[in-house]
Amino acid sequence: MTRYPAGRPLLDAPRRRVGEIDFTVLPLAEAIDGVIAASRSIDDDGHPGLAVHFCNAYNVALARTDRPYADRLANADVVFSDGVPITWVGKRAYPDLGDRWDRVYGPDVMRGVFATSTVPKHYLLGGSPETLDALQVRLREEYPSAKIVGAESPPFRAASYDELRRRDRRIEVSGATIVWVGLGTPKQDFEVQRLASSLPVVAMAVGAAFDFLAGTKPQAPVWMQRSGTEWAFRLASEPKRLGRRYVWGNSVFAAEAARTVRSAR
Numbered sequence: 001m002t003r004y005p006a007g008r009p010l011l012d013a014p015r016r017r018v019g020e021i022d023f024t025v026l027p028l029a030e031a032i033d034g035v036i037a038a039s040r041s042i043d044d045d046g047h048p049g050l051a052v053h054f055c056n057a058y059n060v061a062l063a064r065t066d067r068p069y070a071d072r073l074a075n076a077d078v079v080f081s082d083g084v085p086i087t088w089v090g091k092r093a094y095p096d097l098g099d100r101w102d103r104v105y106g107p108d109v110m111r112g113v114f115a116t117s118t119v120p121k122h123y124l125l126g127g128s129p130e131t132l133d134a135l136q137v138r139l140r141e142e143y144p145s146a147k148i149v150g151a152e153s154p155p156f157r158a159a160s161y162d163e164l165r166r167r168d169r170r171i172e173v174s175g176a177t178i179v180w181v182g183l184g185t186p187k188q189d190f191e192v193q194r195l196a197s198s199l200p201v202v203a204m205a206v207g208a209a210f211d212f213l214a215g216t217k218p219q220a221p222v223w224m225q226r227s228g229t230e231w232a233f234r235l236a237s238e239p240k241r242l243g244r245r246y247v248w249g250n251s252v253f254a255a256e257a258a259r260t261v262r263s264a265r
Helices: 003-009 028-045 058-067 067-074 085-093 108-116 129-144 161-174 188-200 209-214 220-226 230-237 241-265
Strands: 017-018 021-024 050-054 078-081 119-127 147-152 178-182 202-205
Touching: 003 021, 003 028, 003 050, 017 085, 021 067, 021 078, 028 050, 028 108, 028 202, 050 058, 050 188, 058 067, 058 085, 058 241, 067 188, 078 085, 078 178, 085 220, 108 129, 108 202, 108 209, 119 129, 119 241, 129 147, 129 209, 129 220, 147 161, 161 188, 178 188, 178 209, 188 220, 220 230, 230 241
Parallel strands: 050 078, 050 202, 119 147, 119 178, 178 202
Antiparallel strands: 017 021
């Protein structure tokens, strides 16, 4: 991916590997500030784009078994620790960064950016039409000063080349500086890199943040988020859709976590 001055607070942050993924290590507040700074530079100076990923235990497991996906993340601009288990492994494997290795959770970053600054111009890409409508209503109620310049719910099928070109044009014309992408893993990770290579935007792969902020799906209680058991809440909420993800993903991640700690030592 292209490196550029707008992303310096994020691109200059230390990176450490968990499994096959190099994670950007920052406290949550600094991550939010870095995203805003990048969007401001893009708005002012027309810098090329920045792709931001949020990866958890499932992403680590997927990168272990899916080579194209691992290769894509190996070239990522920024990868934040979306799950508490990632921070546990990181703190143990790399104690020199333990006090700065926060969970940088997609929904928290989205809330923080909307609440902290009126500079970014936001474009929402993903979710069902119903979720997207509910999300815009919620965001405008909670953050009335935020600038939402566009939103679209793309079809679940793969987009054609012409459809992607038209999508890019809509985003470009809107003047967006941040594109929030909620297309699910791994599709959204490929899309944010495509967007950042095509447009001067900060493209953020925030996954389920659309559903959580819209209120269309329940979010785990804070104590479960902090204890690393959020996956159990989500599994109980959507057992058919998420069953394999967590049963398979957690076992592969456990092996990757052990390998990471051994390698770091």
